[in-house]
Amino acid sequence: MKSKIIKAYGADSPKSDLSEMQITRRDLTAKDVEIDILFCGVCHSDLHTARNDWGGTKYPAVPGHEIVGRITAVGAEVSKFKIGDLVGVGCLVDSCRTCDSCKKDLEQYCLNGSTGTYNGQDVHLGGHTFGGYSESVVVDEAFVLRVPENLDLAAASPLLCAGITTWSPLRHWGVTNGTKVAVIGLGGLGHMAIKLAKGLGASVTLFSRSPEKIQDALDLGADEVIISTDSSQMDKVQGKFDVIIDTVPYVHDVNPYIATLAISGTLVLVGYLGPLEPVLNTVPMILGRRSIAASVIGGIAETQEMLDFCGKHNIVSDIEMINMQNINNAYERMLKSDVKYRFVIDMKSLKV
Template sequence: MRQITGYASQQGSDGVAPYAFERRQLRPDDLAVDVHYCGVCHSDLDAVDSAAQGPARLVPGHEFTGRVAEIGSEVTRFAVGDMVAVGNIVDSCGACTACLAHQENYCHAFPTLTYGGSDRHDGLPTQGAYSTGYVVRENFAYAVPPHLDAAAVAPLMCAGVTVWEPLRRWQVGPGTRVGVVGVGGLGHLAVKLAKALGARVTVFTTSPSKADAAYALGADDVVLSNDSDAMSAQHDTHDLILDTASVPHDMTPYLRVLAMDGTLCSLGIPERLDFDPMALLIGRKSIASAGSGGTRATQELLEFCGDHGITADVEVVPVAEVNEALARLRRNDVRYRFVLAMKA
């Protein structure tokens, strides 16, 4: 087994603490990756809080970049020394219709998660990348474009691909009118990517103070969603809205902003979806959802970001300051994603 050090949940605590554990020995199609940078996602907070209720330790971290340290005997796409990126899915059944369509994120047998899942071969719990190293199947690792900052690439593997899939599914391009609700980890990348695809982009926010930042990201318009007159002026004007808000909220105003046959895609995974059915009915509008991304979309995203020079806006902190980063994330005190530097 491979000896690894990392940071894991603690029973009865809302933080993480140093933790030594083991990774599996390489299988033929495995890579051993020395983790350099790992993003800090809101879902990490939820996972740490849940794990703190029980005795088992959980190592978070599901969007990371690092260098290949060793390869299995059947690996063909990577060599030792390559910089790779890994997201929140590290395996799937490979045989269902979703997997065969390279949509492993919707695997009928449920994908193996980077942490908090179960290995499909030995049944052991998966542990994440708040750690010095990770072992991953070759098919779920991706080449990092060499001219991009590896720290700022890490959040593309979760936040980035989560917004990328619906942008491609609804064929966003020149002339498409896209709205983005919320300018956080997902929202800021939605603005960058939609704009690079050629769309006209409107940011909907409740905070006037975020307007300058939204324009700096590339937004064409910023609308205060708590201003009823401003929202009324937007009725029937958008083809697609990506709603990245994670707290329960009324989606009715955004449905009214959609043009006929428009789609509101909920990405923030709120506890419930609230809306007026009449706002959905009038204009033959749709509510949809999406989550994470499959291998084909993830590779496409990284190539697109390489071609257009797109990365996440990040604040890089030493891994020793992980608990401060988690505490600040609870307060939404970050623009727009924390990334842990795993190397001293």
């Protein structure tokens, strides 16, 4: 297959900083579109992949799966998009499209393994896929999303991961007008969970260990903030919440939150990968038909639904814009939670 060389930013090893490099993009197939990348959000998954924190990273690794750009070329059989369209690409660029999950628009749970925007198997060129820390990307139109033109384009890019990661469980567990929702943790995921739950008409409470985050949460639209280390505050909300979205990205004790669920309520983990410690106490779960569940991103149809909803309600992420050349510093700051609430790369900085 024909291909072309473009500029990108990536890591050559788990210990190396990200730096400028050249990568190969395929020429368009009949169903492909080529996208000039304008903005790319920075996700914790980018950092974990670059540093091989989860194992299995293929190098060179070019992260980035919160992509917003404009189409510059289309394949001969493309029907959904045209040159000039404003589009996005999230965490997936392909799936088998034939399994039960894919047939139900749940490509994120593809039973044969979906293809990640980066570090996935590249069936066209061989090797592995490269993400959005690059000048452009070529994607099958079936995995390209339409971005509402009225949104702030830079602030819209985190919707492609942080947005859908929180939207999907809110929708799946039936959050609507009057639902009582709590969010654990105020970061990239947490601030989007607050905005989207409020947009759906829910009453929203933030659980936080940090009193200094109270005003920030209220400014984002939260109705209440509970300091989770304060037992008297926790006692006040026993049996209250229909859905809790837990965005904390590290191991933590979820037991104190289970008792704050209403009868038949569900706590959904969206931030942490790994075994829970300490172990779960099932007593409050059994006595209240309470559940602990987990969720990851969303399918293409659901992601488009989320983007359309955000366009209608003008919901975007709170961001700090950076140049591509400052990504390593951004990673260090991200580890310290020193960002409100998502870094976004202005890709013009790579193209100079």
